Amino acid sequence: MSVLIRLANRSMLQRSMALSLSRSIKTSQKKDDTAAVITPSSKEDFANPNPKNWVSYGFDYKDKTNDRNTTKLSFFTAVTLCLVWGTFLWSYSPDPQLRDWAQREAYLELRRREQAGVDLVNPNYVDPASFNLPSDEELGDVEIII
Template structure:
């Protein structure tokens, strides 16, 4: 949102930004009076506030700058953070963790009713596994 508002005033912003930066670098004052060091920029109209510092959205109009600042923060904070966080928190379980937990409880209940151990040490029946013979493994180095 802020990028769109900045693109709308790009030529004005480029002119005013350089004038504004140059003005700030030349007018550093150590005076305790705020009104002594404030001067109007070439981009500001005479009716604007002399002590106004732009948010960076529009260097010409204080009202446009403030409106763009408030709207961009409203959209970024309210819509993105608040509603985005709400959608993320209440989104469906895409990794199916709830399903896996339900299936685990159902399997535990089935094994308890059947009188089987809760966790079987032989996940696969050892009779169905075919292992290589000793002669096949004699040339292979086995690292445990």
């Protein structure tokens, strides 16, 4: 199996070397004929050139200035308004679920109970008379994990 893999790798290496040796840059003597340069023929054409070789950003395919203005406006809106101000508002907006307030209140309540010398958590938070626990005889050998 390993022999087949080595032979396959060797043949692929030889093919890639042959391809890289056969590839070369070829130039033509007619290189001036490949690009068409439009030069203004009159004073009006020279004063108001028509930009034929512009690439549209996809907002307007006929008017260059409208295309550029719409592009700049959309990028300004997307980056500045959405990303920058959106991140700022999301970071500094108040806590809608009041997690910070609940934690602050819990620390204040713990400090108040420590200063008063009371248990931090009341062992009779739920009234023991409101529910029935099984007796020790009913539990028997059941392991209780607290």
